[in-house]
Amino acid sequence: xxxxxxxxxxxxxxxxxxxxxxxxxxxxxxxxxxxxxxxxxxxxxxxxxxxxxxxxxxxxxxxxxxxxxxxxxxxxxxxxxxxxxxxxxxxxxxxxxxxxxxxxxxxxxxxxxxxxxxxxxxxxxxxxxxxxxxxxxxxxxxxxxxxxxxxxxxxxxxxxxxxxxxxxxxxxxxxxxxxxxxxxxxxxxxxxxxxxxxxxxxxxxxxxxxxxxxxxxxxxxxxxxxxxxxxxxxxxxxxxxxxxxxxxxxxxxxxxxxxxxxxxxxxxxxxxxxxxxxxxxxxxxxxxxxxxxxxxxxxxxxxxxxxxxxxxxxxxxxxxxxxxx
Amino acid sequence: xxxxxxxxxxxxxxxxxxxxxxxxxxxxxxxxxxxxxxxxxxxxxxxxxxxxxxxxxxxxxxxxxxxxxxxxxxxxxxxxxxxxxx
Numbered sequence: 001x002x003x004x005x006x007x008x009x010x011x012x013x014x015x016x017x018x019x020x021x022x023x024x025x026x027x028x029x030x031x032x033x034x035x036x037x038x039x040x041x042x043x044x045x046x047x048x049x050x051x052x053x054x055x056x057x058x059x060x061x062x063x064x065x066x067x068x069x070x071x072x073x074x075x076x077x078x079x080x081x082x083x084x085x086x087x088x089x090x091x092x093x094x095x096x097x098x099x100x101x102x103x104x105x106x107x108x109x110x111x112x113x114x115x116x117x118x119x120x121x122x123x124x125x126x127x128x129x130x131x132x133x134x135x136x137x138x139x140x141x142x143x144x145x146x147x148x149x150x151x152x153x154x155x156x157x158x159x160x161x162x163x164x165x166x167x168x169x170x171x172x173x174x175x176x177x178x179x180x181x182x183x184x185x186x187x188x189x190x191x192x193x194x195x196x197x198x199x200x201x202x203x204x205x206x207x208x209x210x211x212x213x214x215x216x217x218x219x220x221x222x223x224x225x226x227x228x229x230x231x232x233x234x235x236x237x238x239x240x241x242x243x244x245x246x247x248x249x250x251x252x253x254x255x256x257x258x259x260x261x262x263x264x265x266x267x268x269x270x271x272x273x274x275x276x277x278x279x280x281x282x283x284x285x286x287x288x289x290x291x292x293x294x295x296x297x298x299x300x301x302x303x304x305x306x307x308x309x310x311x312x313x314x315x316x317x318x319x320x321x322x323x324x325x
Numbered sequence: 326x327x328x329x330x331x332x333x334x335x336x337x338x339x340x341x342x343x344x345x346x347x348x349x350x351x352x353x354x355x356x357x358x359x360x361x362x363x364x365x366x367x368x369x370x371x372x373x374x375x376x377x378x379x380x381x382x383x384x385x386x387x388x389x390x391x392x393x394x395x396x397x398x399x400x401x402x403x404x405x406x407x408x409x410x411x
Binding site: 059060063089090091092094095096098099100102167171195198199202293296 | 342343344345347348374375377378381382383384385398399400402
């Protein structure tokens with residue numbers, strides 16, 4: 001499917017630039033051109049597709065659905081699934097949280113949504129397909145959804161309402177299964193497409209610099225780090241690798257677009273995929289800026305519990321990946 | 326709040342957002358549209374989360390014109406803002 005891109009990269013590097021095959025610089029450049037084109041194309045397709053889905057399932061509809069329906073335990077999974085199709089911006093996490101609480105949606109279900117939304121998003125999926133292939137992507141997406149579901153369920157069982165900030169508790173007390181008068185904008189497909197199109201361009205514009213820098217760093221490492229270099233240090237049977245990688249990752253704030261291309265090279269050079277995925281989930285799913293924002297609605301204790309439960313689940317899934325893959 | 330209440334034609338534009346880059350972009354676009362087209366309007370940024378929640382929006386930035394939410398969760402184009410203000 002991507003042969004033509006490889007041919008194009010070969011042509012540019014070996015014919016147009018006249019570099020010798022097998023030289024470090026040539027190989028790194030070839031890798032950079034091939035990966036950049038392939039990943040940008042994939043990102044474009046996935047972001048566009050998700051934009052269409054999201055246009056028909058806007059967040060207000062999701063909230064009303066979760067608020068209205070008794071789902072007998074399935075609500076965690078549903079919230080998690082909705083998190084996948086909703087584009088996440090950490091600056092919206094607080095209004096979103098309040099909106100959910102106000103709609104009478106249980107705290108754990110809200111958490112399920114808040115965990116999956118950044119973890120499995122259109123950019124991460126596009127990058128994953130391009131870098132790791134379809135099989136690993138499916139495993140990542142499915143485990144991301146399960147991670148949100150299970151963490152949300154655990155957090156609900158911990159009965160954390162007492163640790164919300166006072167004004168949010170007030171909101172909670174006044175929560176009602178309200179049906180906001182949600183007037184679905186009657187839009188023709190053409191109108192929708194023009195909005196989606198400009199969103200696609202906005203998202204792409206935002207991530208392209210990170211992706212290119214990430215691929216460039218990856219390209220350099222690809223050419224210069226010998227095969228199997230990391231195997232010595234991070235072998236599969238090293239029990240501490242997964243927790244260390246995850247705990248290092250949580251405070252890191254990078255959008256996935258920069259970190260994933262580098263992680264791919266690390267995997268190619270011998271870091272076990274489960275360890276790498278745990279690391280990526282830590283980077284993508286939890287971040288300090290998000291914690292700072294959440295301070296407006298949660299006490300420090302609640303944020304600490306929230307992050308600990310998710311971190312623990314990430315570590316467990318890291319071990320699982322190392323066993324399965 | 327410095328809203329000119331004597332002029333009934335003056336529009337009150339509010340931009341709801343907790344201060345993320347997207348919200349700043351939207352503010353810039355709206356201000357440009359207002360000044361380029363000599364629209365009689367006050368532009369106000371609402372950053373306080375409790376104020377924002379009064380409008381019941383869950384995605385920011387949101388554009389509120391005369392207390393009606395017109396756009397939420399995305400950055401509009403200049404043409405779109407102009408059409409909303411006309």
